[in-house]
Amino acid sequence: MDEQPIPLDAETKAVEMPEHHRDELRLWLRLLTCSTLIEGEVRRRLRDRFDVTLPRFDLMAQLDKAPDGMTxxxxxxxxxxxxxxxxxxxxxxxxSGHLERRVSATDRRAQMVSLTPAGQAEFRAMAAEHEGWIAELFGGLNQKDQKDLMRLLAKTKISARRAMMGDIE
Amino acid sequence: MDEQPIPLDAETKAVEMPEHHRDELRLWLRLLTCSTLIEGEVRRRLRDRFDVTLPRFDLMAQLDKAPDGMTxxxxxxxxxxxxxxxxxxxxxxxxSGHLERRVSATDRRAQMVSLTPAGQAEFRAMAAEHEGWIAELFGGLNQKDQKDLMRLLAKTKISARRAMMGDIE
DNA sequence: GGAAATTACTTTAAGCTTAAAATAATTCAA
DNA sequence: TTGAATTATTTTAAGCTTAAAGTAATTTCC
Known part of the structure; x- marks a missing residue:
């Protein structure tokens, strides 16, 4: 890796020339389109099938992985x-009875949130179907595609995080 | 392509076994993380730098490509x-003076929306910087990575659209 | 030509989302 | 130990987003 053809002024902040980056822009728009498309479909199915919103589903998904609750x-x-x-x-x-909150024993500011038994049961039923939908939506990608995409997205994530660091330090 | 190892029951709808698709789920979550991460950063910069929201920017971007306006x-x-x-x-x-609407000459239900000169000028200034941000955020990917990612996302988009068709027909 | 269907857009109600300001509890440090 | 900084959460105001229902104009088709 790291064999970019022209990383010349990566550091040279002096260069403020118009310098076009159409390809990166197209890449970003395509990434955004994919995620908007899939997210919209998942949202639609969750509503039609279980009358639940995506944010609620996502929240329950986090809590299902943390049996002791999370703050x-x-x-x-x-x-x-x-x-x-x-x-x-x-x-x-x-x-709606899916979650319960209780004040943390050690820190009175914080509260632990967790799924109720009913919430967990309902979530797991939804999650099982949800997993099938995702498999279906990505069904056109073979094993190698999936592996490659996974790797490239990992790289993208690292790249973005690094670029965001610059803001702070 | 199309050499998936085990597409056995792709058609066989009879099989309703638990059948896990963790990998696809992980892929989806990673895709979503990438786009959320980058979108959030772009949103933040647009606000800090230009006091504009992402939806407004996106709308102006569409109109900038359509000089005669769009419905x-x-x-x-x-x-x-x-x-x-x-x-x-x-x-x-x-x-805010960025857009203007005028009723379509041929269809009194419809209206053409277009950028005002001021709106266009402001958009283009923002777009130039925005392009740089995206290049920066994707800076960790070399040319081949970008090309591969582009191709895989195109394939993903087609895959998702095909899976969504099933809903209707 | 005229009823029925479609299309373009708006309104409404509910929920999601954020940044910023406020409150309260905890930790740090002189 | 006590005042300052930090951390956890809530509140607020504004805007985004959707589905569903409503209005108005156009098209279809008998």
Whole structure:
């Protein structure tokens, strides 16, 4: 790796010339189209089949992997959404009986959120079907495609994170 | 292509066994993570740098490619968002002076939406910088990576669309 | 020509999402 | 140990988003 043809002014911030990056833009738009397309379909099926929204499903998915519960902050980081967003989401799922909150024993600011037995049962039923939908949506990719795509997306994720670092330090 | 190892019951709908598809699920989550990550960063920069939202930027991007304007329906299809969504988005951009609407000469139901000169100027300034951000975020991928990723995402898009067809016909 | 279907758009209600400000509890440090 | 900084969460205001229902114009087709 790292054999880019022209990384010349990667560091040379002096160069502010128009310098076109159409290809990267097209790549980004295609990535976005794929994820919007699939996300929309999953959202639609979750609603039609189980009358649940994608954010609620995602939240329950996180909690299903954490039998002892998680704090709102942990959830917020994992799900990459704001804290305030989570407050409302959890509220609604507590009201509907899927989740329960209890104040942390060691930190009175924090609360542990977890699935109720009913919530877990309902989630697992949905998750089983959901997994099938995803397999179906990606069905046109063979094993090698999937492996390659996985690797390239991992690389993309690292690339993006690195570029975002620059903002802070 | 099409050399999947075990496509045995692809057609055999009789098989309703648990049959796991963890790999596809992991692939989907990674794709989603990438796009969420990058989208979030772009959203943040657009706000910090230009005080504009991503949906507004996307809408202006569509119109910049259509000098004669587009109808709301066309925009809705292109952007993959609902009609109602667009009504509000356009309203706000007309109020801020970026867009103008005029009733279609041939169809009194429809209206052509287009960028005002000010809107276009502002968009192009933003777009130039935006292109640089994307190049930066994808900077860790070499030419071959980009080409491969592009191809695999195209294949993914086709795969998803085909799977979605099943819903209708 | 005129009823029925379709198409373009808007409105509504509900929920999602964010940034920023506020509250409260904990930790750090002089 | 106490004041300052940090951390966990909630609230607020604004905007985004959708599905569904409604309005109005056009097209279809008998």
């Amino acid at each position: 709102l902050s942990d959830l917020s980081k994992r799900m990459m959404v704001s804290n305030g967003n989570l407050t409302g989401l959890v509220d609604r799922l507590v009201t | 709301l329906s066309d925009l809705s299809k292109r952007m993959m968002v609902s009609n109602g969504n667009l009504t509000g988005l356009v309203d706000r951009l007309v109020t």
